[in-house]
Amino acid sequence: MSQSLLRALTILTQLGEEPKSLEQLATQLGVHKSTVLRLLQTMEGERFVTHDLEHRYRLGSRLFELANRSLEGRDVRIAARPHLSALNAATGQTVHLATYESGQAVYIDKLDATHSVRMYSRIGRPAALHCTAVGKVLVAALPRTQWRAIAEGIEYRPFTDRTIRTPEQYLAELELVVAQGYAEDHEEHESFINCVAVPIRDGTGAVIAALSMSVPDMLLDHDQVLGMLPQVRAAADAASTELGWSPSPGTTSPDH
Template identity: 60%
Template sequence: MSQSLARALQLLGALEAGPRSLDDLAGIAEVHKTTVLRLLRTLEADRFVVHDEQHRYRLGSRVFELANAALAQRDVRQAARPHLERLNADTGQTVHLATREGSEVVYVDKIDAPQGVRMYSRIGLRAPIHCTAVGKVLAADLPTRQRDELLAGLDYLRFTPNTITTPAALADELDRVTADDWAQDHEEHEAFINCVGVPVRDGSGRVVAALSVSVPTLSLDHDGVLALLPRVRAAGSAVSSELGWAAAGA
């Protein structure tokens, strides 16, 4: 790496903490102010830095453009995979990663439980929104108008006695999901299967996927599945962090 490039990167790194003066930056780089000023002018010409009336420098719009492009190029499945593997090993249960396509969800990744009953789900399979934990998580994040349109157009097929079958009931359920930031499928899609799901967010905070653990009642009862929620939340947060999301207070 050239010395000039290394110093320019050092200056950008220093500005991560906030605006700094020319003197501050010269001290950090341990070079004369004229050298730093020359580098800053080059960076400013390409919008990597800007300076204010007090000649304090801060990161420019080009840095944010590149950051957003990098996050957009990061595949959610690739980012999630190691965390899914860890959650699968930690819980011993089946884990899913899903995204929404229209009025359904699509499983984009799955790791089966190492032992016990195998789920019928598979990568690429579509599933209904109204009776799956991942579906509820994804629908709950939609803007109000879009959510209302989605709920009005669903078929609400009944799969089990616990399936939600009306737009009003699903709207109430999604309000709870929004408030709690997680969802469950309490034997709603398949009898004797319970699931808990959490959101995966990108750098903007938008929910781009949902992560879940699914467990047959033969392996664990409903309360036992709910007890897994902290570990599922931790996995969802870890994937979200990979995608650039920083929760409030983090």
């Protein structure tokens, strides 16, 4: 990769976190401000970045256009969106859609809750594999021969007292997800949030995404969130049907 391209990508990554000044970007890149300014001017000319009156740079509209086109190109997002919207409207809770890409679970759609509590998650942001319900669903859907390597490659960051801490605990959790057909985040990523997730399948029956619903415990306790699992599963199954999946009569999603 060329040095200029790498620097430009690094700038975009940095600005994705928060707006930054020319001096801050030069310091983080370890190069002279004039070098960074030339890159920024080129990127601004193509609308990849923009700056305000205080000369703080932020991501530009061109990048969001490309990101939106990429997301719209995902058939699962298009098929699932009406069902995510219906679930969100019926429950008033936060609904997520995630896929597994390059070893990560990534949120590709989100509908916020109607109450004032907002989730940390964002579209395009990875979801921790070991302590989010979508992460567990997506890894559990992979061949078991891959589980051990994934489990041993995770950095088990302890977000809460309930967070899984070891590969062995994680492998046991994956077995549970397969056995019950859904995954939980029981205050494992955020201490006041309970979440359930289920798979979305394509016409071959393969799991291509995970749909979840997250609820603050001040609104519903753990058992009440589990009680909403049929609604979450119905939304996922409806999206799966649009993608060509055909369940057997009287059944929901097939076992792993």
